[in-house]
């Protein structure tokens with residue numbers, strides 16, 4: 001357990017009257033991690049952050065000095081990034097872009113639009129000409145390939161709503177090359193075929209495959225592009241499976257034959273999960289401990305309306321227990337020892353479960369369960385107002401200090 005987070009939880013608990021329920025984002029950890037990632041990346045590669053993993057403005061701000069830019073998939077996300085910086089490069093993707101979104105992208109100085117369909121491309125050519133705004137685009141491609149690693153979420157290599165089906169490329173290219181088109185420049189290709197791949201070597205192979213594909217297309221269609229965006233999808237392990245080895249990936253990629261053939265092309269990556277997942281913590285106090293048909297349940301002040309990832313993926317989310325000694329009532333404090341407990345939330349649905357049959361040394365009503373690795377796709381994908389419980393508070397670790405000074409090491413801020 002991160003000592004800064006632990007001492008923060010203790011100080012929040014000390015102040016709070018209500019049962020504790022909070023998200024804590026370790027901004028220092030995020031910065032260090034991003035800096036470390038960038039450090040090992042080969043030349044000609046650039047790191048973007050896909051903000052949908054966690055669009056918290058403090059996180060965007062904190063990442064600003066370390067990343068080349070941000071990937072957004074809606075106007076809401078676009079404006080969030082623009083609130084933090086009106087200059088930082090933005091990649092704008094997503095299926096089903098509306099006319100107002102394309103117009104806004106033209107106005108808000110987007111660096112690249114990821115074009116996902118022929119109709120979208122035609123609309124963009126039309127709008128850009130009308131507004132007399134030049135725009136660079138990457139075609140998002142859905143390639144049919146067995147070279148893609150298999151993961152629990154895939155967006156490409158199979159029929160999906162994302163990107164251009166490879167056989168449509170000829171027509172897409174003829175649209176940008178036609179005399180009608182005066183303001184849209186094809187600068188390269190975008191791929192985002194999967195999420196949560198844990199295998200560095202496979203990721204190298206996949207990116208190599210993208211590079212080879214682009215080289216082929218350049219030959220077939222007499223193109224010369226300068227950008228390949230290889231997407232995100234670097235995995236985070238929530239159990240004993242080894243974590244994605246970033247260093248192995250960047251080294252393997254840098255030494256690969258395909259990478260050597262990049263010429264003067266630039267290679268982009270736009271991960272979300274891998275940048276932030278391990279630096280978020282969701283802390284929730286145990287409100288009750290019950291036994292039913294021989295099974296123990298710990299009920300939290302909180303649940304999947306705040307952290308839906310474990311329910312969405314049907315996994316057991318890793319956690320730690322922070323014990324609190326105080327018990328204010330004259331009656332016995334519910335407690336379990338050396339047993340398994342299913343940790344559930346406060347919602348009136350059996351789906352509100354965060355960890356099934358967790359091994360517990362000791363857990364009491366009034367203790368706090370801290371779910372680690374809750375920085376990506378946790379708060380942001382959750383149905384916050386289902387059942388109308390109050391939202392969690394948000395806290396940020398903003399500097400590393402030694403343990404004694406914990407009260408100065410953090411600041412509190414509500415979202």
Ligand SMILES: *Cc1c(COP(=O)(O)O)cnc(C)c1O
Pocket residue numbers: 050052053071073093094192194195196231232233234270271272273274
């Ligand atoms: C979601 C998404 C990402 C980020 O994916 P991660 O699995 O979080 O790395 C990147 N690019 C696109 C187009 C996405 O939709």
